[in-house]
Every structure is written in structure tokens, then in C-alpha cells.
Amino acid sequence: MSKKLRIGIIGSGGIAQGCHMRGYATMPDLCEMVAVCDVNEKIAQEAADKFSVGKVYTDYKQMLADGVVDAVSVATPNKFHKDPTIDALKAGVHVLCEKPLAMNAAEAKEMCVAARESGKILQVALQSRFSGPGRFMKSYIEQGNMGDIYFARAQALRRRGVPHWGVFIDKEKQGGGPLIDIGVHILDFTLFLMGYPKPVSASGKTWDMMGKNPELTNNFGEYDRAKFTVEDFAVGLIKFDNGAVVSLESSFMANQQENDIMKTQLFGTKAGASVRIWGDDPIEIYTEKDKQLFDMKPKNIPHVESAHTAEVVAFVNAILDGKESPVPGLNGLILNAIFDALYKSSETGREELVDVSF
Ligand SMILES: NC(=O)c1ccc[n+]([C@@H]2O[C@H](COP(=O)([O-])OP(=O)(O)OC[C@H]3O[C@@H](n4cnc5c(N)ncnc54)[C@H](O)[C@@H]3O)[C@@H](O)[C@H]2O)c1
Missing domain, CATH: 3.40.50.720 (NAD(P)-binding Rossmann-like Domain)
Incomplete structure (x- = not known):
């Protein structure tokens, strides 16, 4: 062209x-x-x-x-x-x-x-998914090294990371808080590595017990507590039609050790893995050979300047x-449908169906 x-x-x-x-x-x-x-x-x-x-x-x-x-x-x-x-x-x-x-x-x-x-x-x-760890893990999984991945624990957790810019704390303009804003990244990353199975149901819970509190500090800078209309913490359990399950945790504020966790842990029949999207030594793989257990850190993860x-x-x-x-777009729809079910489940207290037909 x-x-x-x-x-x-x-x-x-x-x-x-x-x-x-x-x-x-x-x-x-x-x-x-x-x-x-x-x-x-x-x-x-x-x-x-x-x-x-x-x-x-x-x-x-x-x-x-x-x-x-x-x-x-x-x-x-x-x-x-x-x-x-x-x-x-x-x-x-x-x-x-x-x-x-x-x-x-x-x-x-x-x-x-x-x-x-x-x-x-x-x-x-x-x-x-375009990051170095994303590329490495996708190819590692596609070569069959992990076996069947049946469970993942996805975490996008900030200790004191409420965005003070833009409209990220305004539910009316964003649709939600950390779940939809940063949970979306780690859930997409996890589902991408798992081959994007079709979700069927989800149960979840959200809280807003810290983000509105003017007594608490925020590492990202000051923001108007009165305008904070989103959740500050969300958890979910998502079930897929291939039998796999993903647990998801996402926060703008949480009392935890690390400032910023963006990580997924994959559990497969041949190996498990802990994968961070950035940082040094972002991947650890846990496996067994000849009745010996091995922890491995890949050292030649592709370098991607900017995902x-x-x-x-x-x-x-x-x-x-x-x-x-x-x-x-279907990947985006799947994520939105999961978030809808998790937000609804938090209100109803029940497991909700996830509908991705269009
Ligand atoms: N992929 C990522 O890692 C990442 C990071 C940050 C933000 N985002 C996403 O990017 C989007 C924007 O976030 P941002 O941080 O750039 O916010 P921002 O507030 O800095 O920029 C948004 C801009 O859109 C403009 N705008 C609003 N309505 C408009 C309209 N109808 N037509 C034209 N312009 C309009 C605003 O004036 C503003 O300048 C959000 O959806 C956010 O979730 C993604």
C-alpha cells in the first residue's frame, strides 16, 4: 500500500x-x-x-x-x-x-x-499482552508446557493508588472503579494466556470503605473525597465453560505490603506460574520432573520497549x-460482561450469569 x-x-x-x-x-x-x-x-x-x-x-x-x-x-x-x-x-x-x-x-x-x-x-x-512477559508466557503455554490451566488468581492491587486526574473516581463517567479500570488489564492478560475461555457465571463483592475517607493518604496525590463514587476494592470468582475458574482482586486502596501488584498466578496440570507484567524477573515457573520439584526463572524474556x-x-x-x-471487540465484551455480573452479584449477593452473545 x-x-x-x-x-x-x-x-x-x-x-x-x-x-x-x-x-x-x-x-x-x-x-x-x-x-x-x-x-x-x-x-x-x-x-x-x-x-x-x-x-x-x-x-x-x-x-x-x-x-x-x-x-x-x-x-x-x-x-x-x-x-x-x-x-x-x-x-x-x-x-x-x-x-x-x-x-x-x-x-x-x-x-x-x-x-x-x-x-x-x-x-x-x-x-x-504485548509486553515481554505476555509474549513469553503465551508461547510457553502454546508449546504445551503448562498442561491444562484450570485456575488463575489475578491481582491488580494498589495500596494507596487512587487516580486524582481525569474522571476515574466518577462512577457515572467510568462505570466503576479499580475493577473496571485496572482489573480489566490483569483479567485480560490472564484470559489471553488461558485462551479466552467463555465465561458462564460470576460472583463478586465490592467495597467503598477507604476511598471516601479524608483521613487516609494517597500515593498519587490529593483528590476530592466527595467525588469518590466508585468502589475502592473488588473481588470476584468467575467460572468458564471449559471448567476453569479465575479469582480476581482489584483495588485503588488496600492495606497490603506492596504499593502496586499487577500479577497473575496460573495453575496448570504440568506447571504453575507467577507472572508480573513489569519489573525484574517477572516470571517464575513451578514444575516437577522425575519426582523433583523445580522453580524456574526465565532469563531471555523478549524486551519490549513499550507495550x-x-x-x-x-x-x-x-x-x-x-x-x-x-x-x-469480543474480548472487550467478555470483560465488560464479567464486570456487569460481578457488580450485580455484589448487589444481589448471588452468583450471576455472564452473557456474551451478540
Ligand atoms: N491502556 C491504559 O493503560 C490506560 C491508561 C490510562 C487511561 N486509559 C483509558 O483511556 C481513556 C482516557 O483516559 P485518560 O487518562 O487519557 O483521560 P484524560 O482525562 O486525560 O483524557 C480524556 C480526554 O477526552 C476528552 N473528551 C471527553 N469527552 C470527549 C468527547 N466526547 N469527544 C472528544 N474528546 C472528549 C477530555 O476532554 C479529555 O481531554 C479511559 O477510557 C481510560 O480508561 C487507559
Whole structure:
């Protein structure tokens, strides 16, 4: 393809400038950022200036109507993922949409239907699987080294890590707290390694006993306790149609030893593994040979400079090569449907069904 892919950005705040635009900027031969949109014109202009982008919009519909883009990143708060994504797909534009795909499964289904009908790529921005540990573990598992993975313990736990920027503590704009915001990363990572089994039911519990408390400190800086409308801690148990089970823990605030845990533990019939998405020696593997137990630390984990850039590169390459979405909308729908069931279960006190049909 001789013509460069024309890229637009919808929502040009933190993640757009820090990750998406930096990612596209690494591929000047394949794509060109031609338009930036943000309801806040100052932020749009700032992003355009930083990355030398020609067109600035405050209304994404105008950007789509002008026909200036072939693909967009949607990097708005969660409440504003659905409409730009569907409108872009309907305009024949490929979409890389930030995580979580939507506020809930109903919205995610609409987005998946729009992708199916348009034939364009809908990729969910879940970068952890592009990390070095993600690549190593996926290939290790695919070679059969772990046997059947029947249980995983996924943890995205911050000790005092309430985001004070953006709208992350506003349930109305985000759909939830740590579960939907950071739990989404470790759950996606875990399910990716397990081959994305189909969830059938889930039970969970959320609490908001610390995030509203003005007496407690926050490592990320001050925030308005009165605006804290999300949970601060969530747990869940998710059952899958292949018999596997995943337990999930996620917090913005919790009294624990470490500041920030982003880790999954996999239990397979041939081996188990403890996998962190970042840090030194992120993987430990536990296995047995000739009745001897072994703990192993792989030392040649692929080096990935930025998983965010890798996901953007995968998006552009999938479009140019006419391939499937590297992180399909269905994965985002599955995650949203699990979160819906966990939030509902916390209210009803019962195990809830997870419906991912669309
Ligand atoms: N993948 C990751 O690791 C990661 C990290 C951070 C944030 N995120 C996700 O990225 C999204 C944005 O988060 P952020 O930290 O960049 O927030 P942010 O507040 O820094 O940026 C969001 C921007 O969207 C703009 N916006 C809001 N509604 C809009 C609309 N209708 N049209 C155009 N622009 C609009 C806002 O003015 C703001 O500038 C969220 O969904 C969040 O979950 C992902």
C-alpha cells in the first residue's frame, strides 16, 4: 500500500498523548496523524502542536464527516467510548478503542455489532499482552508446557493508588472503579494466556470503605473525597465453560505490603506460574520432573520497549495487512460482561450469569 494510513485521535488527553500518539509517531512510513479532536480545544491544540498534526476538531462527528481519516484512536473517558466508536465504524473507519471497551456489556455488544457490520477493525487497547512477559508466557503455554490451566488468581492491587486526574473516581463517567479500570488489564492478560475461555457465571463483592475517607493518604496525590463514587476494592470468582475458574482482586486502596501488584498466578496440570507484567524477573515457573520439584526463572524474556507502542503498531499493521483485530471487540465484551455480573452479584449477593452473545 503506497498511501499512508490517515490517523485521527478522539479524546487527546493523557493516554492519547502519552501512548497512542507516541506509538503512531514511531511509524512515519506507514501512517500519518492528520487530525486531533477533543471537546476541550486547548487540549486538542496542545496534542496537535506536540505531534505536528494539521487539523484540530472539537466535534468528532465533524472530523468523520470531513472524511479525513482512515483509522482513529478513541481515548475518551469510558462513558464516551461507545458513540465515537460506532460512528467511526459506520463511517468506514477502523477503531482502536481504549479499555474498558464500554461502560457495560450492552454498550459493548452494540460496538461489536457495528464492527461486524462495517467489516472494519475494532481493537481494544489492552496492551499487557504485548509486553515481554505476555509474549513469553503465551508461547510457553502454546508449546504445551503448562498442561491444562484450570485456575488463575489475578491481582491488580494498589495500596494507596487512587487516580486524582481525569474522571476515574466518577462512577457515572467510568462505570466503576479499580475493577473496571485496572482489573480489566490483569483479567485480560490472564484470559489471553488461558485462551479466552467463555465465561458462564460470576460472583463478586465490592467495597467503598477507604476511598471516601479524608483521613487516609494517597500515593498519587490529593483528590476530592466527595467525588469518590466508585468502589475502592473488588473481588470476584468467575467460572468458564471449559471448567476453569479465575479469582480476581482489584483495588485503588488496600492495606497490603506492596504499593502496586499487577500479577497473575496460573495453575496448570504440568506447571504453575507467577507472572508480573513489569519489573525484574517477572516470571517464575513451578514444575516437577522425575519426582523433583523445580522453580524456574526465565532469563531471555523478549524486551519490549513499550507495550503501548506495540499495540498501536499491531493495530496499524493489521489494517494494512488486512488481518483480524489483534485484540478483538469480543474480548472487550467478555470483560465488560464479567464486570456487569460481578457488580450485580455484589448487589444481589448471588452468583450471576455472564452473557456474551451478540
Ligand atoms: N491502556 C491504559 O493503560 C490506560 C491508561 C490510562 C487511561 N486509559 C483509558 O483511556 C481513556 C482516557 O483516559 P485518560 O487518562 O487519557 O483521560 P484524560 O482525562 O486525560 O483524557 C480524556 C480526554 O477526552 C476528552 N473528551 C471527553 N469527552 C470527549 C468527547 N466526547 N469527544 C472528544 N474528546 C472528549 C477530555 O476532554 C479529555 O481531554 C479511559 O477510557 C481510560 O480508561 C487507559
